[in-house]
Amino acid sequence: EKYRGPHRAPALTARTLHHPRRLFCSTASASSASSASSFYAMRPPILFDCDDNLYKNDWRTAKQLTAKIEEFCTQRLQLDEAKAYQLYKEHGTALRGLQAEGLIEDGQLEEYLHTVHDVDLSDITHDERLEKMLSRLHSDIPKWVFTASARHHAARCVERLGVSHHFEERIIDVRSVGWVTKHDPVAYERALEIAGWAGPASEVLFIDDSVTNLRAAKQVGFTTVLCGRYARDSGEELPREHADHVIDSIHELEHVAPHLFVPEEVAAAPSTS
Numbered sequence: 001e002k003y004r005g006p007h008r009a010p011a012l013t014a015r016t017l018h019h020p021r022r023l024f025c026s027t028a029s030a031s032s033a034s035s036a037s038s039f040y041a042m043r044p045p046i047l048f049d050c051d052d053n054l055y056k057n058d059w060r061t062a063k064q065l066t067a068k069i070e071e072f073c074t075q076r077l078q079l080d081e082a083k084a085y086q087l088y089k090e091h092g093t094a095l096r097g098l099q100a101e102g103l104i105e106d107g108q109l110e111e112y113l114h115t116v117h118d119v120d121l122s123d124i125t126h127d128e129r130l131e132k133m134l135s136r137l138h139s140d141i142p143k144w145v146f147t148a149s150a151r152h153h154a155a156r157c158v159e160r161l162g163v164s165h166h167f168e169e170r171i172i173d174v175r176s177v178g179w180v181t182k183h184d185p186v187a188y189e190r191a192l193e194i195a196g197w198a199g200p201a202s203e204v205l206f207i208d209d210s211v212t213n214l215r216a217a218k219q220v221g222f223t224t225v226l227c228g229r230y231a232r233d234s235g236e237e238l239p240r241e242h243a244d245h246v247i248d249s250i251h252e253l254e255h256v257a258p259h260l261f262v263p264e265e266v267a268a269a270p271s272t273s
Helices: 060-076 083-091 094-100 106-116 128-135 151-161 185-195 211-220 250-256 264-268
Strands: 046-048 143-146 205-208 223-227 245-247
Touching: 060 083, 060 094, 060 106, 083 094, 094 106, 106 151, 128 250, 143 185, 185 211, 205 211, 211 223, 223 250, 245 250
Parallel strands: 046 143, 046 205, 205 223, 223 245
Antiparallel strands: none
16 A cells, blocks of 8 residues: 555664574465465565556556545545545554554455555556666566555556566565554564565665655665655655665666676677577
8 A cells, every 4th residue: 555645875784683584474464475485585685665666657656546545435434534644644554544543344454455456557557677677687586576555456567567577476565564564664574584584684675765664674674775866745855864775766776786787798698508
């Protein structure tokens, strides 16, 4: 869920994780953390946020999601018009607020996720630059989508972008992390468990457009990349104190993490096999 209001260097020393991580797979997360497995990853994964990160379309999709969330809250749950935004501001997402304040039943959660993510994605189109960039990452680096929204929404987005084969259904969603938001460091602990990474969190790269999400990731020790420099609603420059690196778009990832990529001349060389 990506609710937006109606108006809206060197890495820090990281905590080394001294115990093996067991796979987090509760009843809520088992079906949505597809491709998560109990063996440990040998190479640190990269975690990509989905909306306004893997793609940017001037927040057109985000605005649709906002409208759908407000509609669900007012029409399905009979709440005041301003309630969804209030919940978002107080709890990180409207959904988490609905749960925390007892305004939604457990049996309505799936209805909520499917209803609010039933949006037109025609503004998200095939991205050849993104495809080329992902293709040049070292092939043994696990690539995951880590979204605060629903798995099926993220899957639709990467399909529209033409890059779903790079993720092979490796999507961590709100169900996977036990319904906590990406403003909560617990979400990142659980994401590491799902991705099977038992090494230092500082070796894991996390790319997101939300400074609040980066702050939570940094508390766990992630190396963070802020994707986008300006706030949606105000146009003001975003604070960067929790970002190890800043890029304007996902296509610039190689500029801040060149060691993760196969050199272009090597990638373009014909195979001798």
